[in-house]
């Protein structure tokens with residue numbers, strides 16, 4: 001049960017950016033150049049996160065490792081795709097909420 005709710009943030013971010021790109025940039029199979037770039041950047045940040053497995057969700061992290069321009073962009077993506085996650089990927093959405101709750105300060 002625990003594993004079921006383990007949040008795969010890399011998968012989630014990929015899904016969110018794809019959804020955003022499809023709806024806003026009318027991409028079909030592949031992401032547009034900008035979104036592809038953003039996805040690579042975001043996944044790299046997750047990989048290099050010093051918190052490792054026990055990382056809080058990025059929006060609550062105190063490090064703020066995203067560069068300013070990327071941060072603005074990812075925020076926009078999350079604002080747009082966030083509600084869709086609950087609709088299309090409820091399990092990931094719930095995992096995210098659990099994690100957010102756990103690390104709440």
Ligand SMILES: [Zn+2]
Pocket residue numbers: 020021022025027031032033034035036
């Ligand atoms: Zn795009």
